[in-house]
Amino acid sequence: MVRVVIGRIVSSLLVVVSSSVLVFVIMYLLPGDPIDSMVNVAATPPEVIASLRHQLGVDKPLPQQLADYFGKLLRGDLGTSLLTSEPVLPKIAAQLPPTLELAAVSLAIALIVGLALGVLSAIHRNGPIDWIARFVGLLGISMPNFWSGILLLLVFSIRLGWFPAMGSDGWRTLALPSLTLGLIGAGFLVRIVRNSMLEVMSEPYIVMLRAKGLTERAVMYRHALRNALIPAITVIGLLAGDMLAGTVVMETVFARQGIGRMISDAILSKDMPVVQGVILFSAVVYVVINLLVDLSYSWIDPRVRLRHRTADTGGAIR
Amino acid sequence: MVKLPKTFKTAALILLLVLPVALSACSANNGVAQEGGSSGAAAAADPSPGASSAEASETGGELSYALVSSPDSLDPHRSGLSVSSRVIRTMFDNLVVQLPDHTIQPWLATEWTESEDGLSYIFKLRQDVKFHDGTPFNAEAVKYNFDRVIDPNTKGVSALALLSPYESSEVIDEYTIKLTLSKPSRAFLGNLSAAQLSIVSPTAAAQSGDRFGQHPVGTGPFKFVKWEDNSEIKVERNPDYNWAPALVDNKGSAYLDGIVFKIVPEDATRIGSVQSGQALAAESVPPQNVAALKSDPKFKLLQANTIGLPYTLFINQNREPWNELQARQALQYGIDAGTIVKTLYQGTYEQAWSALTPGMFGYDASLENSIKPDADKADSLLERLGWIKGPDGIRQKDGKRLTLRYVVTSPNREKRNDIAVIVQQQLKKIGIEVEVVVTKDIRTEIFVNDNYDVFGNSDVSGDPSWLSVYYHTAPKGAIGNMSHVSAPELDRWLEQGAVEKDDGRRAELYRNVQQYIRDNAVMVPIYVFPYTVATSRSVENLKFDPLGFPLFNDVRLTK
Numbered sequence: 001m002v003r004v005v006i007g008r009i010v011s012s013l014l015v016v017v018s019s020s021v022l023v024f025v026i027m028y029l030l031p032g033d034p035i036d037s038m039v040n041v042a043a044t045p046p047e048v049i050a051s052l053r054h055q056l057g058v059d060k061p062l063p064q065q066l067a068d069y070f071g072k073l074l075r076g077d078l079g080t081s082l083l084t085s086e087p088v089l090p091k092i093a094a095q096l097p098p099t100l101e102l103a104a105v106s107l108a109i110a111l112i113v114g115l116a117l118g119v120l121s122a123i124h125r126n127g128p129i130d131w132i133a134r135f136v137g138l139l140g141i142s143m144p145n146f147w148s149g150i151l152l153l154l155v156f157s158i159r160l161g162w163f164p165a166m167g168s169d170g171w172r173t174l175a176l177p178s179l180t181l182g183l184i185g186a187g188f189l190v191r192i193v194r195n196s197m198l199e200v201m202s203e204p205y206i207v208m209l210r211a212k213g214l215t216e217r218a219v220m221y222r223h224a225l226r227n228a229l230i231p232a233i234t235v236i237g238l239l240a241g242d243m244l245a246g247t248v249v250m251e252t253v254f255a256r257q258g259i260g261r262m263i264s265d266a267i268l269s270k271d272m273p274v275v276q277g278v279i280l281f282s283a284v285v286y287v288v289i290n291l292l293v294d295l296s297y298s299w300i301d302p303r304v305r306l307r308h309r310t311a312d313t314g315g316a317i318r
Numbered sequence: 319m320v321k322l323p324k325t326f327k328t329a330a331l332i333l334l335l336v337l338p339v340a341l342s343a344c345s346a347n348n349g350v351a352q353e354g355g356s357s358g359a360a361a362a363a364d365p366s367p368g369a370s371s372a373e374a375s376e377t378g379g380e381l382s383y384a385l386v387s388s389p390d391s392l393d394p395h396r397s398g399l400s401v402s403s404r405v406i407r408t409m410f411d412n413l414v415v416q417l418p419d420h421t422i423q424p425w426l427a428t429e430w431t432e433s434e435d436g437l438s439y440i441f442k443l444r445q446d447v448k449f450h451d452g453t454p455f456n457a458e459a460v461k462y463n464f465d466r467v468i469d470p471n472t473k474g475v476s477a478l479a480l481l482s483p484y485e486s487s488e489v490i491d492e493y494t495i496k497l498t499l500s501k502p503s504r505a506f507l508g509n510l511s512a513a514q515l516s517i518v519s520p521t522a523a524a525q526s527g528d529r530f531g532q533h534p535v536g537t538g539p540f541k542f543v544k545w546e547d548n549s550e551i552k553v554e555r556n557p558d559y560n561w562a563p564a565l566v567d568n569k570g571s572a573y574l575d576g577i578v579f580k581i582v583p584e585d586a587t588r589i590g591s592v593q594s595g596q597a598l599a600a601e602s603v604p605p606q607n608v609a610a611l612k613s614d615p616k617f618k619l620l621q622a623n624t625i626g627l628p629y630t631l632f633i634n635q636n637r638e639p640w641n642e643l644q645a646r647q648a649l650q651y652g653i654d655a656g657t658i659v660k661t662l663y664q665g666t667y668e669q670a671w672s673a674l675t676p677g678m679f680g681y682d683a684s685l686e687n688s689i690k691p692d693a694d695k696a697d698s699l700l701e702r703l704g705w706i707k708g709p710d711g712i713r714q715k716d717g718k719r720l721t722l723r724y725v726v727t728s729p730n731r732e733k734r735n736d737i738a739v740i741v742q743q744q745l746k747k748i749g750i751e752v753e754v755v756v757t758k759d760i761r762t763e764i765f766v767n768d769n770y771d772v773f774g775n776s777d778v779s780g781d782p783s784w785l786s787v788y789y790h791t792a793p794k795g796a797i798g799n800m801s802h803v804s805a806p807e808l809d810r811w812l813e814q815g816a817v818e819k820d821d822g823r824r825a826e827l828y829r830n831v832q833q834y835i836r837d838n839a840v841m842v843p844i845y846v847f848p849y850t851v852a853t854s855r856s857v858e859n860l861k862f863d864p865l866g867f868p869l870f871n872d873v874r875l876t877k
Contacts, residue, residue: 031759038390039398039475041761042775042798043787048475055473083390085528095547150586158590165590166384166582166597168549255384255582255591257549265388265548268729 012287019283020276027275028062034082037269056082069276079273088277092259098168099258102250103243105174109182110189110239118193123220133190140187145246149180149253166255177250185239192235197228233297237290244282377573379875384582384591384600388548391531394516395467398476400778403513405579407867408553410516410536413441414507415563416780418864420679422507425563426517436502443493447561449519450541457495461487462520477514502817505781512780539572539871551579565863566871573874592852599853605666611852620851622862625677626779627788628670631772631842632800639703640771646839648699652748654691655844658740662733670843672832673785680782680828685836696748713749721751725770728758734774737844765797773800776847778865782828783816789835803840
């Protein structure tokens with residue numbers, strides 16, 4: 001068990017490092033320059049631009065920039081922002097809590113709404129609840145989040161005045177963005193839970209349980225649901241990633257603080273150290289969540305043995 | 319694995335599902351515990367906490383002002399962004415101020431003399447001014463400031479350009495300073511009024527070094543309180559302030575207790591924050607919201623045209639056939655800027671007619687309406703050059719199609735990419751195929767590879783001598799002259815304009831420049847950018863300086 005966990009941690013580290021390198025290379029290859037967002041390039045003498053680029057170190061070749069970056073990283077130094085000369089680490093530390101807050105609440109909404117609707121729609125297959133659930137599912141996955149976000153904002157903030165349109169202080173500012181993101185996650189989850197519920201309900205053991213004379217309630221909630229939830233748990237990791245990614249748009253639309261907005265600004269101005277720092281943090285968060293989900297999964301379902309990496313998920317818990 | 323009872327596993331499963339909620343509840347508490355500033359609801363319900371109800375309409379209160387983007391730095395000498403200047407203006411003062419009639423008036427300097435040869439200025443300074451950190455304002459402080467601007471370690475670009483041709487300064491006595499220039503410049507005195515050449519506290523600047531931009535200290539009507547990334551910048555009233563410039567009525571300390579600048583990039587949210595009462599003012603109102611806000615008695619819409627270089631489509635004379643006057647004139651007649659402005663900005667932006675914006679010293683109003691779009695004229699100009707329409711409607715000459723490479727930058731600032739698309743349609747009518755290229759990398763595309771026929775740009779400036787950057791024959795390696803225009807008479811006027819002391823003569827020189835640019839179809843002017851602010855009815859006396867930056871000295875909040 002310990003060896004397995006250590007193995008997972010090592011491979012997670014690999015994911016973090018390689019995503020850092022990949023993003024570094026992509027950012028390097030992308031057109032544009034941090035200088036472009038600092039000065040009016042047309043009205044600035046080329047020698048001034050050249051000396052500024054040299055001062056910022058962006059005129060060095062890629063391998064050297066990479067080596068410099070990782071050399072510093074190993075000493076725990078994430079560098080300083082090219083734009084503001086602020087150290088990156090405290091910047092991220094200050095912006096991380098509102099992002100995690102938003103992602104976590106969105107995930108919770110996604111899970112509660114997604115699971116409830118998914119189960120109900122499978123039980124009441126082809127009934128009105130099913131239709132509503134499937135409609136919500138379709139809406140959730142097909143509406144772009146910036147659009148549904150602005151829609152919620154127009155209705156609940158500007159028209160009704162129930163929630164503030166912007167900010168990141170207090171639960172009221174959290175309501176609209178987390179609802180926007182949560183419903184998208186719910187849309188995704190409804191479909192998975194519904195399908196897996198339907199699949200489980202057609203298993204022979206369900207027929208057997210009914211033949212044994214168990215109440216329908218017991219069959220559904222004690223046996224079918226528990227088995228149907230296993231695929232849902234595996235997608236929590238995926239969903240968590242989706243919710244984290246969704247904060248990039250939500251933080252801009254609802255003018256929240258957070259690393260999502262920080263990275264989108266940094267990408268636009270090519271502020272490399274900030275981009276790298278945020279990528280590193282998000283990669284770590286994402287990898288940790290997935291590691292936890294993986295471990296808990298094998299613990300909840302004893303047939304999934306960690307040493308068999310390709311777990312057998314075909315059967316069911318009796 | 320350890321064998322666990324069934325119920326325990328079920329509990330664990332539930333815990334796994336509930337954990338995120340529990341987590342978020344904890345972090346939400348943290349959010350409240352942090353000093354998060356005024357909550358949105360509180361700001362909306364009571365915009366003037368602490369002020370008694372009788373006084374509330376007179377003084378006090380906090381103005382929340384939604385900005386479209388975040389300043390990069392609040393160090394005046396380092397930042398070149400307009401959004402930074404809007405915040406910098408509240409905390410800093412300059413030696414002089416420029417009024418809308420282009421005269422230069424005292425601010426931190428009480429009087430000044432210029433030497434006969436124009437190579438030095440002697441400034442007498444106010445003796446009652448203190449920086450927010452208690453440092454006295456004097457000649458030493460001024461010297462420190464200008465030497466700081468030209469120090470490469472400051473990484474100032476805009477400030478450096480504005481201060482040129484400054485060479486050195488000499489402290490004559492505690493409140494007298496002499497500035498020496500390397501060559502005479504008529505723009506110099508006016509440039510000293512620019513936000514980028516604000517006077518910073520020498521003590522604080524030396525202490526904070528590279529990070530002065532996060533801890534700004536000046537002499538202005540407001541003091542810096544805090545800056546939360548991507549959220550807000552807070553400033554509070556400087557009670558000792560008593561040296562406001564002639565641009566505002568209130569010479570003493572501001573009426574407001576403070577200003578909170580909120581950073582709200584999304585248009586709908588920013589305007590929505592004013593409509594829902596979460597902010598009292600929001601800048602940069604999208605054209606589609608202007609009409610609705612104007613007609614709503616609960617709000618005010620303020621507009622100030624910026625001055626400098628309007629949004630200008632430069633035509634690259636290094637490339638064929640645009641090196642020929644008639645081909646460029648065909649573009650002048652073929653591009654209908656009036657329609658573009660009406661369609662895209664619904665009458666909120668003004669059409670530009672010249673290389674300068676109205677309100678700028680030397681602006682030539684006679685150019686207005688002097689060229690009307692005329693497709694027939696454009697057609698005949700191109701035909702005279704031998705470009706004949708082919709079967710698909712695109713002109714050809716010697717087997718070559720008449721194409722135009724139109725480079726625009728991303729993101730789509732002020733709908734500039736939409737302008738490109740409309741121009742594409744308009745020029746198709748006269749047989750020119752426009753290839754619109756959207757890129758982020760203008761440096762390579764425009765300034766290194768010179769790979770464009772048309773490229774647009776705009777600039778904010780208070781003095782017409784700035785035109786030299788864009789229209790003077792470029793020294794080798796310089797990049798501002800995007801049309802690559804090179805004419806001895808144009809160069810001469812620009813050079814004379816930079817030093818001419820007689821205002822009448824100077825204005826005439828710049829009129830010549832503007833007429834030359836129109837007559838030779840060097841570029842096509844499109845629009846003048848207006849700075850717009852939507853405010854709640856309760857915000858009174860918000861004013862703007864000649865460059866379009868807001869002034870908060872006179873602002874009062876009424877009930």
